[in-house]
Amino acid sequence: MMGYLNMKAEMINPFLNAAIHVLHTMASVEAKPGKPFLKNDKKATGDITGIIGITGQISGSLSITFTLSCIEQIVGSMFGEEVHGMTDEIRDAVGELTNMISGDARNKLSEMGVNLKAALPTVISGMGHVVKHINAGPCIAIPFETLHGSFVVEVNFEG
Amino acid sequence: MMGYLNMKAEMINPFLNAAIHVLHTMASVEAKPGKPFLKNDKKATGDITGIIGITGQISGSLSITFTLSCIEQIVGSMFGEEVHGMTDEIRDAVGELTNMISGDARNKLSEMGVNLKAALPTVISGMGHVVKHINAGPCIAIPFETLHGSFVVEVNFEG
Numbered sequence: 644m645m646g647y648l649n650m651k652a653e654m655i656n657p658f659l660n661a662a663i664h665v666l667h668t669m670a671s672v673e674a675k676p677g678k679p680f681l682k683n684d685k686k687a688t689g690d691i692t693g694i695i696g697i698t699g700q701i702s703g704s705l706s707i708t709f710t711l712s713c714i715e716q717i718v719g720s721m722f723g724e725e726v727h728g729m730t731d732e733i734r735d736a737v738g739e740l741t742n743m744i745s746g747d748a749r750n751k752l753s754e755m756g757v758n759l760k761a762a763l764p765t766v767i768s769g770m771g772h773v774v775k776h777i778n779a780g781p782c783i784a785i786p787f788e789t790l791h792g793s794f795v796v797e798v799n800f801e802g
Numbered sequence: 803m804m805g806y807l808n809m810k811a812e813m814i815n816p817f818l819n820a821a822i823h824v825l826h827t828m829a830s831v832e833a834k835p836g837k838p839f840l841k842n843d844k845k846a847t848g849d850i851t852g853i854i855g856i857t858g859q860i861s862g863s864l865s866i867t868f869t870l871s872c873i874e875q876i877v878g879s880m881f882g883e884e885v886h887g888m889t890d891e892i893r894d895a896v897g898e899l900t901n902m903i904s905g906d907a908r909n910k911l912s913e914m915g916v917n918l919k920a921a922l923p924t925v926i927s928g929m930g931h932v933v934k935h936i937n938a939g940p941c942i943a944i945p946f947e948t949l950h951g952s953f954v955v956e957v958n959f960e961g
Contacts, residue, residue: 693936696855696863696921704855704922731934738936762855762921763863763958764936772928775890777852777897799922 653755655679658705658798659785661747665740666789670720674794677786687774687784687795690714691733693741694774696762697749703800705745706774709737713792729768738764744796812914814838817864817957818944820906824899825948829879833953836945846933846943846954849873850892852900853933855921856908862959864904865933868896872951888927897923903955 659676666672689708697703709717711729718736719726726732741764749759767774776782776799785796818835825831848867856862868876870888877895878885885891900923908918926933935941935958944955 692926694853694855694924694926696853696857698855698857698919698921702919702921704924706924729932734932734934735936738934742936760857760861760919762857762861763960765853765863765865765958766934766936767851767853767926767928767931768934769926769928769931772926772931773888773893775893775897775925775927777894777901777923777925799924801922 654752654757654800655783655785655798657748657751658744658796660751661744662707662785662787662796665743665747666717669740669743670717672717672720672789674787674789677788679783679785682782682784682797687797688771689774689795690770690772691729691737691766691768692772692774693737693764693766695741695745695764697745697759698762699759700757701759701800703798704776705741706776706797707741707744707794708774708797709794710792711770713789713794716789716791734766734768737766741766813911813916813959814942814944814957816907816910817903817955819910820903821866821944821946821955824902824906825876828899828902829876831876831879831948833946833948836947838942838944841941841943841956846956847930848933848954849929849931850888850896850925850927851931851933852896852923852925854900854904854923856904856918857921858918859916860918860959862957863935864900865935865956866896866900866903866953867933867956868953869951870929872948872953875948875950893925893927896925
């Protein structure tokens with residue numbers, strides 16, 4: 644098992660870069676990352692969240708939580724037309740983005756010798772819901788800003 | 803990969819029985835299962851949801867979604883004192899119940915030769931949120947009733 648300091652540096656950057664890369668490629672959206680921070684209360688709030696479980700050399704979970712205005716803009720850009728409100732189209736897109744960010748990050752980690760598998764994604768929608776990763780280990784949050792709102796990627800691994 | 807008909811019978815019962823067993827053991831709550839059904843729209847609604855990813859011979863996700871009144875009664879019974887409202891105590895208990903139901907079901911499946919691993923659980927709270935499992939495969943919902951309200955277990959596996 645990796646120590647926490649190693650995990651922080653080596654394990655988190657692939658997820659940060661994957662979020663930037665996937666949103667750029669899929670939606671032409673520039674996501675500007677803030678400084679990743681260690682969460683003590685392990686809660687994020689937002690309007691729609693994609694969650695995917697991770698197993699392998701280390702177990703964990705990945706979530707990505709958007710405000711509605713942010714995901715409307717991202718999905719509108721993906722599809723080339725305006726989208727409004729919490730639709731199945733948006734839920735499916737969040738599932739797909741979650742899968743792709745997990746896959747992109749796992750590919751990078753695999754090149755570093757860390758082999759992980761992903762479960763299937765689940766998407767939760769509901770204005771102002773709270774996301775809590777359950778674990779004794781560290782939960783790292785990476786806040787992002789876009790022109791149309793914010794989102795947060797959270798990576799939780801066993802301690 | 804197992805066929806869907808085999809999956810339905812053999813893979814779902816361990817989750818159904820695990821939910822009954824864990825709630826009985828941990829909270830002395832009798833959960834009466836309704837008939838499991840194949841979900842077409844793949845959405846559940848509720849106030850608090852525990853989610854855990856599953857990998858191994860088959861990938862998937864498990865969720866358990868409670869009404870607030872139902873989980874207040876379950877957690878109150880676990881701790882031997884009344885609990886009210888959406889607290890961290892309730893969120894942590896839902897994470898623990900999710901872990902235990904996943905573990906109990908995986909033990910049974912392992913005895914049947916199906917070896918699965920679990921990721922770490924995530925808990926979402928927010929009144930009336932919507933849960934959608936993203937997958938081309940079948941999603942099975944198992945509705946439960948207790949004396950104080952309802953909950954639903956959903957099991958999603960790759961098709």
